[in-house]
Amino acid sequence: MIIRSAILTLAVLLISCQSEQEWIIDDNSYIRFKAEDLVQVDSNSWEIPFTVDVTTSGRYIVRPYQMDTDTVEMWLEDYVDNKDERTYNVTGTMHVFNTRETNPRDVEQVHGSPLGEGRHHMKLHLNRGDIEDIFLEFELIQSHKASEEVLTQSMSGEVWTQVWGDEFNEDGLPDTTKWTYDVGDWGWGNNELQYYTVADARNAHVSDGTLKITARRDWEGNWTSARLTTRGKTAFTHGRIEFRAKVPTHRGTWAAGWLLGNEYVDEISWPYCGEIDVLECVGFEIDDTIGQGLNHATCHTRKYYFKQGNQIGAEIEVDSMNTVFHTYAIEWDEKEVRAFLDGEHYYTYDKNADELEWPFNDPQNIIINLAIGGGWGGAQGMSDFDNAVYELDYVRVYERATSIVP
Incomplete structure (x- = not known):
């Protein structure tokens, strides 16, 4: 006592x-x-x-x-x-x-x-x-530490050349020269249920060439998961960003691969800093048996964002989301953000009249995370499951070069 x-x-x-x-x-x-x-x-x-x-x-x-x-x-x-x-x-x-x-x-x-x-x-x-x-x-x-290294990608060449990436080939915890752990359980602005842990292999580990982000429920019903970001390491302006991934089923899961402005410090920063959702999937839109579901691509800015109900986004059907790796990508230049699934173009954001519509000439950090519940992930309740795995084969950033350098 x-x-x-x-x-x-x-x-x-x-x-x-x-x-x-x-x-x-x-x-x-x-x-x-x-x-x-x-x-x-x-x-x-x-x-x-x-x-x-x-x-x-x-x-x-x-x-x-x-x-x-x-x-x-x-x-x-x-x-x-x-x-x-x-x-x-x-x-x-x-x-x-x-x-x-x-x-x-x-x-x-x-x-x-x-x-x-x-x-x-x-x-x-x-x-x-x-x-x-x-x-x-x-x-x-x-x-808080913003990214000091900023890579600005050329978008004027003819050949895509990789400038950054993580192939997840080294077994163990994620590479901390590339990733920072976000931490906590404050709800993340969406009333999410999970606690994001730091350096806990039960929630994030690399094995057999892929990163597994695992959401786990303990015996008391509390959820843990992981959220990795390049914030504090490297931010990016323009380029092609790819996430090759399998996403979990189960009503209540919310997997994401996205970008958030390097200017973000706390909640007053958003959405002025900008957000680009490349891979965003909620479990209640995915068939638990065959894995067919939807992916959403969206750009959030002060002029257009979901808490105003006027966000500009698009969705695309995806087969076997939980058992087959798919490539979720954007191409981002000075005037547009275009989204692709396995090479198929399905979304363009081109509102660029001012910084309230277009904060995307400033650097963005990459984030990969698996949330549980929350305003969207939990919108149709939770099915009965104790763990879910979001698996990534790689994350890559490319620029356009005039030719391939030998």
Whole structure:
């Protein structure tokens, strides 16, 4: 039994050096709220508005503590004053029990919440108002690092020449000279269920010439998976990007191979930074028996994106998605993004009047991941399965050259 006196002491010290509702978040920080900070919204909801200055961009653990009542539901909203009037839920719903006599690592906590350096106007939302003391702990677990190397591909030649790739020929964990692990379970902006792990071979490993990303459910019903990105290593501008892959069936899976702008730091960055979905498949659109289903290609920009319902995309039928490798590709130049399945062109995005339509002359990072549930993956519920495998033969980037160099 561990009394929370250390937290209380530290929080009081922080209060003594902060103005009311103004806080600094560094590598490990506590914030304390009192009953009088609660603002009632309606009969079932309360909120606490506050402002923080984040000193380091990165992914954070958010741990809530409350000492005075039964379980409380909370979630943390970031950038409440954003100009697009969006709601940025950066924790998902946290079920917080009385933590007065609880080991700090046993409390409800969310990993991976993205916070960029600078000032954030936030709200903590609660379903109860009969609380005397609430604490939020923020712990930095992964500093943000944009890609310093940017490869800009020529699109004017006649012959495709490979400039980057991973053939997944070395058994073991993925190559960390090429890939960074995204980490956490904050919902990833889509209310997803999985925790993305770091360097766990049960969720991402290379064997027999392919990368296997495996989503696994443990005996308590919790999901883990992996999300790999070139962020912090290499970003790309223009070129042909290919994912050769098999995707899993099962209602509730959501496999993806895509690109996200190198300018992304936290949720306020998107969709201004741009997103290009090359391979995107949800299990409820795939026949579990024969593997026939759909792939979606989409470009998300500030002008056109799915949370506005006006995204511009296309879909194509794919046979034997789970048993046969298919090549999902885009060709991306200064004016267009074109998508291909096994060489067949089926989608073009050509809105390029301004940066709100076309952020794609700036670098993008490659991401490969397997999500579980969420706003789209879980739109038709979950079938009963304990694991699913997304298998990649390679990821490649090409440019057009005038001739093949011997």
